[in-house]
Amino acid sequence: MQDVFGTLPPGAMDAFQREQAGTAAGAGDGWIVFDCETRNGLPVPLKLPDRLHPLWHDIAAALEHQDHIGAGIALTAHLALIAEGDDERPTRIMVLPDGAMVHALRGILRGEEMTAAELHLLKQLICGAGLAEAARADGVSHETRRTQFKSLSRKFGVRSQAELTSRAIVQLLLESGAARPTAHPGTDDRFIALADEFLPGARCHELQGPDGARYRFIDLGPADGRPVVFVHPQILPDFRPEDLGVLRAHGLRFVVPLRHGAMSVAGPDMNAAEHLDHACAGIELARTHFAGERADLLACLSGAAFGTEYARRYPERVASLAFVGAPARPAAGGSTTGRLRAGLFRLAAYDGALFARVMDFFGRRINQPETFRRLLANYYRPCPADLAIIEAEYAAPHGGERLRKLCAGSMRSIRQDFHHQTGPRWHDLPRDRFPVTFIHGAKDNTHPLPAIRALAGELGGHPVHIIPEAGQLLYYRHFAPLLDLYQRFLSAQGPQAGPKTGT
Incomplete structure (x- = not known):
């Protein structure tokens, strides 16, 4: 061309x-x-x-x-x-x-x-x-x-x-x-194509918010299950058919509001505040259309910042809040990977323009499959539990392409996720308004377990549930134990009102 x-x-x-x-x-x-x-x-x-x-x-x-x-x-x-x-x-x-x-x-x-x-x-x-x-x-x-x-x-x-x-x-x-007449903004369907390729059991929705903007949702698990608003990490975990079977067994329906730029290259860029507002608006639409008066929130990794902010804004609309792999205080460590991770967090917090250029550099490397694989291996090598999950991704039928394509199609969202992950407003989390719990991998070396226990104590003595063999990446063999712990937490809160089925 x-x-x-x-x-x-x-x-x-x-x-x-x-x-x-x-x-x-x-x-x-x-x-x-x-x-x-x-x-x-x-x-x-x-x-x-x-x-x-x-x-x-x-x-x-x-x-x-x-x-x-x-x-x-x-x-x-x-x-x-x-x-x-x-x-x-x-x-x-x-x-x-x-x-x-x-x-x-x-x-x-x-x-x-x-x-x-x-x-x-x-x-x-x-x-x-x-x-x-x-x-x-x-x-x-x-x-x-x-x-x-x-x-x-x-x-x-x-x-x-x-x-x-x-x-x-x-x-x-x-x-x-x-x-040709001017085209009206239509469905942003990149996420549909990616779901079609990597999440064949998913349902895709697009809803219009009160502000006229369109919001996208991935919907997993039984349609008549108890709706849970899954506030996703930087990219979606790999939900395999057997994982959807675990959701069915527990009667849980995961409704995932996709943040701006996640699985999408459409629409204008947003600054950090706009991205946060958009994320909260998506959670609110998930609540009103799928959950009812109050919603159970499951905030995973970088999603913790958005779940916390939504709860701060609308505490009366939260039925429960569980944090999975919460980003407490990122540990730098002495390794090259640890220093890189710490450097990225510092850039995201203090120099947004330079951080954006660094993320653009990594975005270009994602387009080179072997380079991307080496990047992931180097990043997760300090944690054998997480490295095993990455190796399982590459052993899957998609051969690691799921990770690569979802990252490549989500760079604008990932960039903002890093920014918000540097300083979640933990102490703005409302006290005594709804049940809160933490679910964490015992071998997470990015957000170590002692830091999570300390955080849970500072916020009011919330329980911390441990997955012994897990690191930061809580899917594949860790997904069933995660849902077992989460189901026990939900059961302790009592039944929720019946789910909405109309979209």
Whole structure:
């Protein structure tokens, strides 16, 4: 795509992609847009319906026969352009029917018409082919293509192939984009695609808040179970089918309000205060739509800061609050990893701009699977219990891609999570308004057990329940023991009002 768009006016492609964001494949007579992820080196639509679109079969067949993913594909009756993605946006394949292409170009053709052969050659040139390659692809002579190119150049008023493709693509993007009505903000469905890939037993919801903003939810466990608002850590744990079975056995329904930027690259950036407000608003929507008058909150790791803040703002709406792997006072330790962790916490607390640049650096490394794996191994090596969980992730069928993709798709949220994790407002937690408990891994060396016991004592002598063989990562083999402890805590509080089933 870089060669084709190298001479575009500044910002033209970005403006076009912003305008097309949220457009469903197959909509209207203009551009048809497929948002894709990369699998085995080839783009695959994020949305399942897009994979079933008739055009996608043509695109997929063409991609399989290409040596590499280039700037585009000259289909029989369409032009497909490929805009490669990065950690901020997915790969986007934009398809324009020949009829719309001819209509868009008519204004710069000096009143002349292109022949069908000239239109096909123009599509090949836009996609990066040279005249010789275009001739070979169609089984015609190089001289035939030269004659057609000269005719196109005269009609467009240009002298070179670069001028021709640049002028044509600018007109296509601007004219076809302008003909489309402004897109209204639609569903931010990246989280649906990730849930489809890694959480096949999950239900996905999107609700509108009183402020008109949209909020996203992952819903796990039996729909008629006792609703628990699960305030997630930086990324969701790996909920396997057997883990969903444990939820069913305990009759618990986890409703997960996703924070802004979690499993999403859509929407504007938020500062720390806005991110905190958004998180509390999501918890409040989870309560009103799924739980009722009061909600049980299960705040996991960095989610503790958001659970604490919600309880501070709305103590009368909290039925109980349990902290899992609570970030008490991060331990630095003498290892390289410990110093790195301590440095990140200091940056998050005192130099937000530099911290953002550091997190962008780590975000780029996430896009390199082997580099990311080494980063995780180095980070968790000081805690063998946590390293075992990471190794289990890479031994799972997804081969560690769940961790990588969820991290890559959640960097803006992770950045804010680090900020809020540096100083949870523990002493603002209301006293004697609702039951509170801590569930913690005995081998957590980031937030050591003695610090958690001290914190629980300072806040009013709350109980601390221990998972003996666990570190900070309380899933996989630690998930069933975690739910056993949590179920006992809930049972001691008595039954909650029946769950809401409408969304």
